Amino acid sequence: xNMDSIVSLCKRRGFLFQSSEIYGGLQGFWDYGPLGVELKRxxxxxxxSDMVNGHDDMSTLSGAPSxxxxxxxxxxIIMHPQVWKCSxxxxxxxxxxxxxxxxxxxxxxxQINGRWVEAKGRKIFVTAxxxxxxxxxxxxxxxxxxxxxxxxxxxxxxxxxxxxxxxxENFDEVLGPDAKSLGSLTEPREFNLMFKTFVGALSGxxxxxxxxxxxxxxxxxxxxxxxxxTRHRLPLGIAQIGKSFRxxxxxxxxxxxxxxxxxxxxxxxxxxxxxxxxxxYWRDRRLKWYHDLGISGDNLIMREHHQDxxxxxxxxxxxxxxxxxxxxxxxxxxLEGVSHRGDFDLRSHMEGKLDEKSTDLALQLNADGKPxxxxxxxxxxxxxxxxxEKYVPHVIEPSAGADRATLAFLCEAYTEDQQPDExxxxxxxxxxxxxxxxxxxxxAIFPLVKKDGMPEVAKEVYLDLKKHFKVFYDEKGxxxxxxxxxDEAGTPYCITVDGQTLEDQTVTIRDRxxxxxxxxxIDECESVIRDRIRQ
RNA sequence: GCGGGUGUAGCUCAGUGGCUAGAGCAUCACGUUGCCAACGUGAAUGUCGAGGGUUCGAAUCCCUUCACCCGCUCCA
Numbered sequence: 001x002n003m004d005s006i007v008s009l010c011k012r013r014g015f016l017f018q019s020s021e022i023y024g025g026l027q028g029f030w031d032y033g034p035l036g037v038e039l040k041r042x043x044x045x046x047x048x049s050d051m052v053n054g055h056d057d058m059s060t061l062s063g064a065p066s067x068x069x070x071x072x073x074x075x076x077i078i079m080h081p082q083v084w085k086c087s088x089x090x091x092x093x094x095x096x097x098x099x100x101x102x103x104x105x106x107x108x109x110x111q112i113n114g115r116w117v118e119a120k121g122r123k124i125f126v127t128a129x130x131x132x133x134x135x136x137x138x139x140x141x142x143x144x145x146x147x148x149x150x151x152x153x154x155x156x157x158x159x160x161x162x163x164x165x166x167x168x169e170n171f172d173e174v175l176g177p178d179a180k181s182l183g184s185l186t187e188p189r190e191f192n193l194m195f196k197t198f199v200g201a202l203s204g205x206x207x208x209x210x211x212x213x214x215x216x217x218x219x220x221x222x223x224x225x226x227x228x229x230t231r232h233r234l235p236l237g238i239a240q241i242g243k244s245f246r247x248x249x250x251x252x253x254x255x256x257x258x259x260x261x262x263x264x265x266x267x268x269x270x271x272x273x274x275x276x277x278x279x280x281y282w283r284d285r286r287l288k289w290y291h292d293l294g295i296s297g298d299n300l301i302m303r304e305h306h307q308d309x310x311x312x313x314x315x316x317x318x319x320x321x322x323x324x325x326x327x328x329x330x331x332x333x334x335l336e337g338v339s340h341r342g343d344f345d346l347r348s349h350m351e352g353k354l355d356e357k358s359t360d361l362a363l364q365l366n367a368d369g370k371p372x373x374x375x376x377x378x379x380x381x382x383x384x385x386x387x388x389e390k391y392v393p394h395v396i397e398p399s400a401g402a403d404r405a406t407l408a409f410l411c412e413a414y415t416e417d418q419q420p421d422e423x424x425x426x427x428x429x430x431x432x433x434x435x436x437x438x439x440x441x442x443x444a445i446f447p448l449v450k451k452d453g454m455p456e457v458a459k460e461v462y463l464d465l466k467k468h469f470k471v472f473y474d475e476k477g478x479x480x481x482x483x484x485x486x487d488e489a490g491t492p493y494c495i496t497v498d499g500q501t502l503e504d505q506t507v508t509i510r511d512r513x514x515x516x517x518x519x520x521x522i523d524e525c526e527s528v529i530r531d532r533i534r535q
Numbered sequence: 536g537c538g539g540g541u542g543u544a545g546c547u548c549a550g551u552g553g554c555u556a557g558a559g560c561a562u563c564a565c566g567u568u569g570c571c572a573a574c575g576u577g578a579a580u581g582u583c584g585a586g587g588g589u590u591c592g593a594a595u596c597c598c599u600u601c602a603c604c605c606g607c608u609c610c611a
Contacts, residue, residue, distance in 0.1 A: 008547085025601075099608095478572080484572050498569075
């Protein structure tokens with residue numbers, strides 16, 4: 001299977017189009033066509049129904065430490081700018097980068113260190129990526145530049161300590177970390193990964209705001225509101241589906257990395273002592289969700305982050321990953337991250353931006369000893385009125401990409417098999433084996449031929465089923481071709497009105513995957529389809 | 536952001552300076568047909584990705600630009 005045939009089918013059948021295609025398209029933006037919008041809606045609805053509205057809050061679910069509540073939320077895309085300063089996104093997403101004109105490499109401005117050095121009567125500033133081996137790298141670069149051997153190492157006259165590149169104003173005498181000639185580094189340029197906009201008519205910095213780069217923060221800042229208005233006890237999960245925006249440097253791989261995308265996120269608030277158990281519960285529960293909707297075990301993996309990849313506050317983070325066809329053998333792309341976030345987010349919105357690098361999660365301070373970004377000052381802790389214990393809840397965050405999930409379902413569904421044609425000759429059939437729950441069209445209704453009153457009966461069946469499901473009517477061309485068209489659309493069932501229908505009020509229902517046809521009564525159509533979708 | 540490749544009908548592609556830009560598949564109509572991409576007849580379909588230039592003449596050569604694919608880079 002290759003990605004091109006999937007992309008081609010998506011366009012041909014109306015799953016996905018390039019945004020603004022008639023103007024040449026816009027990198028990182030995609031539109032969902034008539035079939036695509038149904039598919040994506042079904043994915044989101046399955047998630048919302050399974051996680052929120054259909055959640056059983058009376059029982060202790062398998063793998064869970066206790067019963068828990070779930071609520072939904074829908075927050076704005078533009079929020080108070082301070083939200084992103086305290087969450088850490090503002091600092092993280094405003095990188096200054098320098099490019100090397102010679103090697104075409106790009107570096108983060110603040111992660112390049114260097115030192116003045118003199119040899120052969122010339123003084124240069126030699127640089128290296130910040131890290132344990134930076135002095136080694138500096139020496140090597142210097143020797144190479146001056147065409148000196150290791151034995152001349154003592155001839156190098158170092159001037160001053162290793163300092164960050166940010167201390168320099170002019171890069172003319174700077175040797176890039178991997179460069180051979182001086183002055184190859186560009187001026188630092190700002191990379192804004194958050195989309196910037198302006199609130200109010202004035203477009204000055206005072207009105208500057210950002211499109212959200214994730215939906216999660218809306219949940220954290222509303223935590224108190226949800227608790228107060230619903231009277232829930234912890235543990236409580238709050239769910240949200242919505243658009244997020246990231247100005248990716250290189251959008252690629254169809255909709256996998258888009259600049260505008262939709263997230264399905266849960267922030268699950270619980271007692272710190274139980275957070276580890278809840279983390280494991282959510283990790284396993286979310287993996288099973290993809291599995292139940294038809295992603296095969298071979299293509300789906302759970303990747304636990306290593307201890308050294310984790311932030312200090314986190315007990316664990318696991319990525320649920322899918323073997324997308326555009327990835328190389330053995331590589332996977334992230335569908336969802338499930339992370340234990342401790343009390344980092346709530347405390348950041350209370351006290352101000354915390355330093356995720358410090359072991360005790362201290363408030364991040366400026367040089368003058370004041371908080372770098374001030375929090376809301378509001379108390380977001382929780383009082384358990386049974387035990388009278390007061391604590392800042394810990395959070396488990398299952399954060400899924402709706403577009404990535406939709407793309408994974410499309411890739412997983414794409415199948416080419418061999419089926420005999422009219423003459424018994426084997427023909428390649430393209431079929432989207434989407435799970436019936438997420439299939440855009442649940443059933444297609446055909447008259448076998450366009451005469452003898454068959455279209456009239458078929459239209460009645462169609463109009464009746466339309467009240468319950470997304471269905472499709474087609475009477476054009478040979479019935480075999482109509483079946484194949486529905487196979488490409490992923491329609492799980494085709495109902496055909498034939499000669500016998502006119503005699504005994506029965507129709508045939510054809511299964512997309514097995515091609516088996518069974519004869520059922522017209523009045524049974526709705527319940528048969530409903531039962532089969534539920535399976 | 537850098538390097539390489541690609542861009543012609545809905546899809547897959549042919550067309551290397553010269554007549555009104557083609558093929559297969561798909562689409563639509565009529566007829567035939569009775570369950571898995573049928574057949575016959577007919578029809579419609581293009582700013583040759585966009586803009587500019589060279590030329591008597593450009594899909595074709597040159598420049599700019601946009602998008603997609605691959606490799607870097609990036610990916611909280």
